[in-house]
Amino acid sequence: MTLFERYKERLKDLDPELITAEDEISLKEAFRHAKEIMEPKGLISWFVTASEPFYRAAAWEVLLPIYKELLDTAERELGPEAPETASALNGLAGIYRYMGKHEEALKLFSRALSIREKSAGSEKTETGDTLSELGILYYVMDRQEEALSYYTRALEIQEKFLNPENLGAVRTLNRIAFYYKGMERPEKAEELFVRALRLLEKLAEKEPENRKVMGYTAGTLNNLGVLLSEMGKLEEAEETYGQALKLQEKVYGKEHPQIAQTLNNLALLYFQTTRYEKALILYTRSLEIMEDMGKTEHTGFATTLNNLAGVYVQKGRNEKALELYTRALEIRERILGPDSPEVAKTLNNLGELYRILGQHKKALPLYTRALKIYESTLGPAHPDVGTTLNNLAGLHESMGEYETAIDLYEKALDIIEKEYGPDHPYFKITRNNLLGLYEKMERSWRG
Structure with a gap:
């Protein structure tokens, strides 16, 4: 067995969620030895397939230099219009998209599409894949009409090539569903998730034990569950999460990051419906899975x-909540940086807990820091700014600083009304807080 074959064997059946540093070394070594024995066509074809788990694991530091080298090799050895050049362009463009280099990604995807339409024809699966990638790129660039156009073109092609090993149509249907979810058309998003599930059901009838089909089905069910929960269809959401968990346990066993994520989603549903004991059990199990899998330095x-921590607050176990919020804050700051909106969320939660505990001096700098992060990253008119202003107003009210509280409540109301309108629960909560403060002040004047 050659060195290439040894490393290639180590890369078989890798789970993207469980990629290790050793796996990354194996990919680099396999590529190094593959260059010695393969022609450019075979090298690019092999690497695109071998790197897929690393792609899904967002291992960009490993993939970026290799894809750059592959593109250089393809253009030099095979020519700028070769199908292999398109494959290298497509891979590199996807990396740039995830890195936020959208204009560079757009140029590369557009080149890849042009090559594929000329060489493979407009009715080939590779063409559909690039169209779908362009769709998601335009979506993150906030060019929604173009995104939908590319998604639609992609789906027309991909559905013709649907099989258990080529699930591009299912991916694109999920992406279009997220598009409509983002456009606040949840019913349309639900319709598309269901359509994806129907395609997967047809494939499962032919190959009921196909792990890839089961994995995609579980992922789509999980996505649908989140949507149904947000739509207030809580019983349907609970059932959908249950179906996803059953499939995930069949594919992955009892412990896997995907299972932890679904447990987390279901626990949130239980929290929202005040079933705190059930939420506590599922969140705890989710944490245990991630700890056992070594996923503690992870945003999830x-x-x-x-x-x-929020469950413990509801149960009155404030010290435990404080411990968990503090730990969450440390991880988010380490991974995402001190100025991430996710950091601001935990700062807000910590501030609220300290307010409940009557420790106003500790709460104030946390709310203030959260507000600065939201204003600088999301803009001064974002709803999260409004929510934080409401929290900060509540703190000043608790401290007896009524004039400051009124000013903050009014600013919060202005932001929330512009975003959601006067009938939204957030607006009503903030308005009631302000009215309650006026009543409190009036009573104190009378007294």
């Missing part, structure tokens, strides 16, 4: 810590 782990 911090989110679960944050959510579990």
Whole structure:
């Protein structure tokens, strides 16, 4: 067995959620030895397939230099219009998209599409894949009409090539569903998730034990569950999460990051419906899975810590909540940086807990820091700014600083009304807080 074959064997059946540093070394070594024995066509074809789990794991530091080298090799050895050049362009463009280099990604995807339409024809699966990638790029660039146009073109092609090993149509349907969810058309998003599930059901009838089909089905069910929960269809959401968990346990066993995520989503549903004991059990199990899998330095782990802390607040176990919020804050600051909106969320939660505990001096700098982060990252008119202003107003009210509180409540109301309108629960809560303060002040004057 050659060195290439040894490293290639180590890369078989990798789970994107469980990629290790050793796996990354194996990919680099396999690529190094593959260059010695493969022609450019075979090298690019092999690497695109071998790197897929690393792509899904967002291992950009490993993939970026290799894809740059592959593109250089393809253009030099095979020519700028070769199908392999398109593959390298497509891979590199996806990395740039995830890195936020949208204009560079757009140029590369557009080149890849042009090559694929000329060489493979407009009715080939590779063409559909690039169209779908362009769709998601335009979506994150906030060019919504173009995003939908590319998604639609992609789906027309991908549905013709749907099989258990090529689930591009299912991916694109999920992406279009998220598009409509972002456009606040949840019914349309629900319709598309259901359509994706129907395609997967047809494939499952042919190959009921196909792990890839089961994995995609579980992922789509999870996405649908989140949507149904946000739509207030809580019983349907609970059932959908249950179906996702059943499939995930069949594919991955009892412990896997995907299972932890679904448990987290279901626990949130239980929290929202005041079933705190059930939420506590699921959040705790989710954390245990992530700890056992070595996923503690992960944003998902911090989110679960944050959510579990909220359960403990509801149960009156404030010291435990304080411990978990503090731990979540440390992880988020380390991974995302001190000025991330996710950091601001935990700062807000910590501030609220200290306010409940009557420790106003500790709460004030936390709310103030959260407000600065939101204003600088999301803009001064963002709803999260309004929510934080409401919290800060409540703190000043608790401190007896009524004039400051009134000013903050009014600013919060202005922001929330512009974003959501006067009938939204957030607006009503803030308005009631302000009216309650006026009544309190009036009573004190009378007294």
